[in-house]
Amino acid sequence: MPELAEVSRIVHFIRQHLVGKSLSKVSTQNDDIIYGKAGTSAAEFQKAMEGKKVVGAGQQGKYFWIAMSSPPHAVMHFGMAGWLKIRDADTYYYRTDKPADKEWPPKYWKFLLETDGDPTTEAAFVDFRRLGRIRLVNCPEDQIRKHSPLKENGPDPVADKDVVTEDWLAAKLRSKKVPVKALLLDQANISGIGNWMGDEILYHAKIHPEQYSNTLTDGQAKELHSAIHYICSTSVDLLADSEKFPEDWLFKYRWAKGKKTMPTLLNGEKITFLTVGGRTSAVVPSVQKKTGPVAKEVKGEEESEAQNNTKRKRGAAVKKESDAEQSEEEPKIKKAAPKGRPKKIKEASDEKKPEVSEQPPAGRRRSTRLKK
Structure with missing residues (x-):
């Protein structure tokens, strides 16, 4: 988006x-x-x-x-x-x-x-x-x-710099008990921050995306405020041209998800992917430490998917024992209820999404500005 x-x-x-x-x-x-x-x-x-x-x-x-x-x-x-x-x-x-x-x-x-x-x-x-x-x-x-x-919608961090101050952000963080990544994505709080910008901000602020917003220290709130203005202002000044983004930005390396080798930053630090509030989040564990309570213990997407597949296979193989009056020839099998995917956090500005009625063209957008 x-x-x-x-x-x-x-x-x-x-x-x-x-x-x-x-x-x-x-x-x-x-x-x-x-x-x-x-x-x-x-x-x-x-x-x-x-x-x-x-x-x-x-x-x-x-x-x-x-x-x-x-x-x-x-x-x-x-x-x-x-x-x-x-x-x-x-x-x-x-x-x-x-x-x-x-x-x-x-x-x-x-x-x-x-x-x-x-x-x-x-x-x-x-x-x-x-x-x-x-x-x-x-x-x-x-x-x-x-x-x-x-x-x-909330203030725009570039157009409304005089509103998005350290004190304003600290008060916003303290007023809610939600994962800090979810707070950034909620357009009722701050306008314009989406998935990649939220990940970039949290990486530069050295904050884990799942940590509760109201548990951040004053120092972390200050770092988050600085990162918001740095990432937003820089990317806007560069007209979203990712080829001009600084080489130490997470954006440059996050798109290797799903490949055989785990993506890493230029300095060799590994990037992992977590599901936070229903959205895929790129995280650098060596930088973004959990320093307080988190909404849940989040596992990497690959590990979670493997466990879900195992559970589905086990569930399909298990048969419900026959009732006293049930014949052995016709046992009743109760299917395990499928586990639903985590609900996506609804952004305040977004309308209800309709079903797609047209076939999209081949390919998908993976970066702000891909090389030829």
Whole structure:
């Protein structure tokens, strides 16, 4: 999912290519999920945007907006796989050489924008998983953050540095008894931090992701505050281009999960993977020690999966003993109840995720910006 840094990248390109230009043509495709779940329709979006001038763009965490010359304004969320493409611009945070990604209009587009002037600029919102959201917010531009869904979300650590202070964070940590990783991912607390950024922050702060937030010491809270601003500000300044990320970042090495050899940092320290709050977390055990109570004793994913498989096999082999009146020829077998997967922590800003109705293209995103 695009996180604070990736969304900041697209806001940068909107300001560079669209702000100051009028939308001479807006095309939309009806989608009752992407538009409808956000309370609008494709037709309403087209009518509200066409013929108006783009006067600004902004961001709060994973949400971003395009401000128009008059209300309403477009407020969007990429969900898991959405993105805004601008024709002939390198907007993507990962590189691809697939011919299909060069097509225009692109596949899975939800709206197409075309500006006036010469040359024109063309942009498209794409989302093959249909988990993104496109809505209209009818208010003055400077009031967008005071309306839903932004008003329900926490401060943005880059845009709201004066809010996300050491004292503010310490109070937030003390007010909740949840794994610290879960606290960071909850958009009602802080906007924009997702899985990879949360792992990077905790690694640099030397804090185990499962430790209860209210057990962190004053020193740990201070380190966490410093790490939040360092990771968020640096990744935003670099436009989410991972090739430019510092070599000591966990991000550079975490993507080897599932390979035969365990991934390691540049200095040789091993990276393990844990499930925290239903999300895979990359952890460096030699750095991130448990210094207080944790939500549970978490095991590595490979070990947990192996144990689950063993239990399932044993459960399938065990038969319930016959009742006194039950014949031996027709024994009743009670199947062991399957163990459910841990529930994912719901981010305050996220809508209920619909089932995927379209087949995704081959391949998956593994990093913020992959090399060619």
